[in-house]
Amino acid sequence: MNVLTLKADIVNLPVFLRFLTQFLKERPFSLQRRKEIEIAAEEAFVNIIRYAYKFDKPGDLQLSFHETANKRVEIEFRDRGVPFDPTSMTEPDTELSISERKIGGLGVLFIRRMVDGLSYRRQGDQNILTFSILMPEGDIANTRGKTEAS
């Protein structure tokens, strides 16, 4: 399991997303699927910055990347912000007109729609949110472990 620990700051969004993209590229995900996962990951990351550490000075955000034995990848987000369980939220009404429609509420919706499994637990002072994503069949073994030009 590879773990990336970053300050919960928007300047680190590209650092995280590039790392994630690289992790996904080493596995047989399509470009479309990679982008879907990236969207969900961005929403979770941005919410931690925006809400979890709203009342605190920005803390750390710990991101883990893991391939399970049963052909899934798991991406785990850990923060020490206010307790928040996105799996228990009600979804926004996506059928309102343009003037009624409020800006917002879509981040959690996208997370739910884009991943195959979502679980939350609180452990001590940590929020632990885990994306579970099915790996498609396919063999890109020859791109694994390949190093790249500087």
Place this chain on the structure above:
Amino acid sequence: MNVLTLKADIVNLPVFLRFLTQFLKERPFSLQRRKEIEIAAEEAFVNIIRYAYKFDKPGDLQLSFHETANKRVEIEFRDRGVPFDPTSMTEPDTELSISERKIGGLGVLFIRRMVDGLSYRRQGDQNILTFSILMPEGDIANTRGKTEAS
């Protein structure tokens, strides 16, 4: 400070080097300088895998990336392997003939030559090796924080 924690396994060398390259690309290093730093980093990484955890099962390797206030970047390697201080090694004789020349001893030499400062300390059960690298003058502010295609 961004921290990457990886299993000390050669399959993670590309993961580390890509992350490092990205970190360096966001700062005004030339391609030549980036490659020199990458070489030093590879040598340190490989030595930890090969020697630090020689008698143990492969442990973690913690890599920190940090920009200091005085225009340096620091790359720190932490492991829990056998104590080893590369700053106190004697350099290999680089003037021997082809048959006398032994294969090896170059990793630590490259580390020393390629970085601007090298420091080692032992803390508890950890080896902490720190590269210090001068940042060149230059402004690539407009490439900072830029996000990249999937």
Place this chain on the structure above:
Amino acid sequence: MEITKRKEDNFSVLSVSGRLDAVTSPELEKELLSIIAEGEKSLVLDLAKLDYISSAGLRAVLAGAKKIKQQQGTLRLACLKGVVKEVFEVSGFDSIIPCFETAESALKAGS
């Protein structure tokens, strides 16, 4: 993210390429609101070359759509595809902002 603008018929057509994420989207929102503040009433957003959009990008588009509506103008979307199309569908934005297959059809459609 890059925005290019052109005038066609009575419309301003904005082509957005690259990525609309939490880092880049505020720039689009600013651009949209400033064009509308200058009096533009007919806008087409051509997203043919947009590779990626998150809720931050939708937020920028919706902010523009709301603003122009207040001034009795219209904003139309063109060329949604791939994950961009999916994001508009999941959010339901594709049914509150008129979407067209091509920039041409967006320009030619009656109001």
Place this chain on the structure above:
Amino acid sequence: MEITKRKEDNFSVLSVSGRLDAVTSPELEKELLSIIAEGEKSLVLDLAKLDYISSAGLRAVLAGAKKIKQQQGTLRLACLKGVVKEVFEVSGFDSIIPCFETAESALKAGS
């Protein structure tokens, strides 16, 4: 890392492109040792397109140079540049293995 081979005069010329690091170098070492085991006595390593080399890469080159020397053959290097040249200089390998500016001059040089 990619190796392409050609025969020229009495030499086998191996062009190595990409990266020679701890992951890719064992492949070059294997290739060199197998060519030498097949009886090749005259080798040129053309490194014009090599972007990166670490001590693992040098190890592969030195292993080849030692092996061919045992069989009274020669290994020559061509086209060291940038960080590749620097690595050969720092290690002193540039003075124990003959280096040439171009693959041609490596082929034409007397033994």
